[in-house]
Amino acid sequence: MRRVYLDNNATTPVLPEVLDAMRPYFGEHFGNASSIHHHGQETRAAVERARESVASLLGSRPAEIVFTSGGTEADNLAIFGLARPGDHIITSTIEHHAVLNSCKQLQERGIEATFVPVDGRGLVNPDDVKRALRSNTKLVTTMFANNETGVIQPVEDIGRICAEADVYFHTDGVQAASKIPIDVRAIGCDLLSISGHKFHAPQGVGALYVRKGTKLDPLFYGGSHERSRRAGTENVPGIVGLGKAAELAMKAFAAGEDREMAAQRDMLETAILDKVDSTGVNGAGAPRVPNTTNVYFDYIEGEALIISLDLKGLSVSTGAACSSGAIEPSHVLTAMGLRPDRARASIRFSLGKQNTAGDVDFVVELVPAAVERLRELSPLYNRSSAVRS
Numbered sequence: 001m002r003r004v005y006l007d008n009n010a011t012t013p014v015l016p017e018v019l020d021a022m023r024p025y026f027g028e029h030f031g032n033a034s035s036i037h038h039h040g041q042e043t044r045a046a047v048e049r050a051r052e053s054v055a056s057l058l059g060s061r062p063a064e065i066v067f068t069s070g071g072t073e074a075d076n077l078a079i080f081g082l083a084r085p086g087d088h089i090i091t092s093t094i095e096h097h098a099v100l101n102s103c104k105q106l107q108e109r110g111i112e113a114t115f116v117p118v119d120g121r122g123l124v125n126p127d128d129v130k131r132a133l134r135s136n137t138k139l140v141t142t143m144f145a146n147n148e149t150g151v152i153q154p155v156e157d158i159g160r161i162c163a164e165a166d167v168y169f170h171t172d173g174v175q176a177a178s179k180i181p182i183d184v185r186a187i188g189c190d191l192l193s194i195s196g197h198k199f200h201a202p203q204g205v206g207a208l209y210v211r212k213g214t215k216l217d218p219l220f221y222g223g224s225h226e227r228s229r230r231a232g233t234e235n236v237p238g239i240v241g242l243g244k245a246a247e248l249a250m251k252a253f254a255a256g257e258d259r260e261m262a263a264q265r266d267m268l269e270t271a272i273l274d275k276v277d278s279t280g281v282n283g284a285g286a287p288r289v290p291n292t293t294n295v296y297f298d299y300i301e302g303e304a305l306i307i308s309l310d311l312k313g314l315s316v317s318t319g320a321a322c323s324s325g326a327i328e329p330s331h332v333l334t335a336m337g338l339r340p341d342r343a344r345a346s347i348r349f350s351l352g353k354q355n356t357a358g359d360v361d362f363v364v365e366l367v368p369a370a371v372e373r374l375r376e377l378s379p380l381y382n383r384s385s386a387v388r389s
């Protein structure tokens with residue numbers, strides 16, 4: 001059976017070039033990057049080359065890149081590294097749980113937090129951030145691109161507001177990296193998180209950009225790795241993979257692959273909306289990353305559609321992978337004002353570099369039939385079609 005994977009916001013396959021770059025660091029070049037002998041120097045050089053690639057992808061200096069175990073750790077390092085008792089922090093209602101639950105944990109420790117809302121398109125209003133500022137606000141943390149809808153936030157405007165107020169600005173760039181160009185200087189952020197497995201590097205490696213001069217407490221205590229910002233022996237193969245993926249992402253931008261992907265996504269979206277009634281795009285009208293579309297199919301349960309599509313060979317999801325199995329509707333979609341039933345009827349399709357035009361055709365064939373079958377079983381749909389006819 002043909003299998004198509006359109007859940008690249010959950011994770012992506014490691015590209016062959018990335019795997020090739022990593023392979024020697026599992027065997028031949030196994031040294032501890034902190035060792036001063038030949039074996040250590042070899043891996044140290046590889047880690048520093050990767051740091052340069054990641055810095056180029058983000059527009060930072062190499063010394064401002066801290067390697068982590070992924071996006072969650074990068075988000076936690078930014079947030080717990082800065083917030084102190086007596087501080088106030090600002091975030092948004094649509095953050096990934098890595099940020100949302102970190103902020104909630106800070107609240108339990110007595111730190112005040114404001115969660116700014118989003119509009120119907122899923123956009124934070126920078127003026128809401130400005131209005132939420134207090135004299136003790138230490139940090140604003142709002143994401144760059146949303147993992148469920150792909151909606152790109154006005155981070156440059158928020159960055160400007162934070163700079164004027166002399167407040168730290170962290171943005172979770174996990175779903176933006178490699179999808180849209182990132183320039184930390186243009187954003188004006190002090191911290192930005194990325195995760196390798198969202199752009200064809202392996203799972204379990206990521207990075208935090210930390211602007212020079214930012215006073216950040218570490219999460220872990222141990223050796224003085226990563227300029228004392230992240231103790232622990234470096235994951236050299238993972239870091240090498242992240243560096244290679246960053247390099248490939250820059251080449252892909254230069255070749256216009258992001259525009260090609262947006263065209264493929266638009267084809268998929270338009271075809272589904274044309275073929276299936278009572279559907280719509282969540283986040284329509286807002287700027288979005290090129291690979292993501294989040295579509296609601298009224299009168300069905302998203303989980304049922306996912307299972308039915310899976311049985312036919314298509315892997316997609318309802319949104320955040322970690323909330324799969326939970327019956328709660330997506331906090332992102334409900335924050336955008338969707339009714340719970342419409343939020344539960346929403347599916348995320350996210351493309352990756354490995355997807356082909358044939359994959360899109362396959363999906364466009366499969367989805368309308370699967371939706372129709374589920375709607376046939378839905379008393380709600382029958383009633384409403386009776387009303388409509």
Ligand SMILES: Cc1ncc(COP(=O)(O)O)c(C=O)c1O
Nearest residue numbers: 070071072096098147174175195
């Ligand atoms: C926006 C966003 N932030 C953070 C994370 C967590 O990254 P990781 O899986 O590398 O811990 C994810 C993963 O889904 C994400 O989409």
